[in-house]
Amino acid sequence: MNSKLTNEAVNKIRQDFPILQQMVYGKPLVYLDNGATSQKPIQVIKKIEEVYSTINANVHRGVHFLSQQATDAHEAARRSVQAFINAPKSEEIIFTRGTTESINLVASSFCRKFCKKGDEIIISAMEHHANIVPWQMQGEISGVRIRVIPINDKGELILEEYQKLFNEKTKLVSVMHISNGLGTINPIKEMIELAHKNGVPIMIDAAQSAQHMVIDVQALDCDFLAFSSHKLYGPTGIGVLYGKEKYLELMPPYQGGGEMIATVSFDKTTFNELPFKFEAGTPDYVGTIALAEAIKYISAIGLDAIKNYEDELLNYASEQLMQIKGMRFFGTASKKSSLISFQVGNIHHYDMGMLLNRQGIAVRTGHHCAQPLMKVLGIEGTTRASMAFYNTKHEIDMLVGGIERVAGMF
Numbered sequence: 001m002n003s004k005l006t007n008e009a010v011n012k013i014r015q016d017f018p019i020l021q022q023m024v025y026g027k028p029l030v031y032l033d034n035g036a037t038s039q040k041p042i043q044v045i046k047k048i049e050e051v052y053s054t055i056n057a058n059v060h061r062g063v064h065f066l067s068q069q070a071t072d073a074h075e076a077a078r079r080s081v082q083a084f085i086n087a088p089k090s091e092e093i094i095f096t097r098g099t100t101e102s103i104n105l106v107a108s109s110f111c112r113k114f115c116k117k118g119d120e121i122i123i124s125a126m127e128h129h130a131n132i133v134p135w136q137m138q139g140e141i142s143g144v145r146i147r148v149i150p151i152n153d154k155g156e157l158i159l160e161e162y163q164k165l166f167n168e169k170t171k172l173v174s175v176m177h178i179s180n181g182l183g184t185i186n187p188i189k190e191m192i193e194l195a196h197k198n199g200v201p202i203m204i205d206a207a208q209s210a211q212h213m214v215i216d217v218q219a220l221d222c223d224f225l226a227f228s229s230h231k232l233y234g235p236t237g238i239g240v241l242y243g244k245e246k247y248l249e250l251m252p253p254y255q256g257g258g259e260m261i262a263t264v265s266f267d268k269t270t271f272n273e274l275p276f277k278f279e280a281g282t283p284d285y286v287g288t289i290a291l292a293e294a295i296k297y298i299s300a301i302g303l304d305a306i307k308n309y310e311d312e313l314l315n316y317a318s319e320q321l322m323q324i325k326g327m328r329f330f331g332t333a334s335k336k337s338s339l340i341s342f343q344v345g346n347i348h349h350y351d352m353g354m355l356l357n358r359q360g361i362a363v364r365t366g367h368h369c370a371q372p373l374m375k376v377l378g379i380e381g382t383t384r385a386s387m388a389f390y391n392t393k394h395e396i397d398m399l400v401g402g403i404e405r406v407a408g409m410f
């Protein structure tokens, strides 16, 4: 595997993404909203069609040929995910609908088993709503409360403050690996070590990292980790929760229904073993099989090569964008992912996004589902360009030209 992506290789990769070939408002599409969702290679799109055309049947339920084929492919997908993040056991891979559902599952199930009124969950000031609201909702039920790690001016977590938050009431830490609002790459290895030193398990929200770098849950030693297929070049509606068996075994099921049971009577239900205990109802087996295809696709390119190339894009974009008059970056951490949040002068982020859109350039605007972070920054929102390995320096030039054109209108 080559750990460097050449321009030629990227141009070839782009051919795999049908959507990137199109024009928007008569302009070539420049897709820089990969933090919201990534585009899908033809291999993934074809896999979805192939499953529906050849092996579609409900999994784990049928004795017939198709059901066995679908079950085998679905369980093989679980093993692909296991290998992708180097999880010790496939039983520790739970399929969910996405990062949001994975975090909700842990919040509900972990708190029911391990938390009581007054217990504390540590999160950070830069969290996505998906890693704030589920804990607040648990607050209403089990009485837990959140404690928040503050950030510095560069948009980095203040680790000395993190250390101070631990006490005998701390039950869990739940933090994002990469900020979707700032691009900051958090020092999760250090944070996991610190949590464990305090005897506290830790969950990592890898929604913005699994697509950008190698994740090895054994090397990290995290207790839970969540990510979404749709940001990883796979289909929507499928997500992953990795959890250490020792916690998952003790945690009660999240939802009830078919598949998650061992026996049911009107008096009592006993539950299935892992991972099925946490997978009530018909799973999105087409989604899991297509996610495995996406993992195969990016693994063939290599996450190290992807990271190197995206770092190069980030450096180039940062240098070019910085030249624009009135440019202000939000998130200038020393370790950053290929995502730039910015404002230009007094131009409202929404106007910026709308006017870039008219030039065929897709970016995200607003609070990025991180309203508390925006409050800390003292702003309402930003314009965000988030890059993937199929983006090019030429597209960055188009973005810079586009922003300059917008700035010229004000």
Ligand code: C6P
Pocket: 035, 036, 037, 097, 098, 099, 100, 101, 128, 130, 131, 176, 178, 179, 180, 205, 207, 208, 228, 230, 364, 368, 369
């Ligand atoms: N962030 C963004 O544009 P779901 O929606 O479940 O796939 O992922 C939620 C989520 C959780 N954590 C982080 C760090 C995220 O970035 C996201 C999704 C998208 O930034 C949509 S709001």
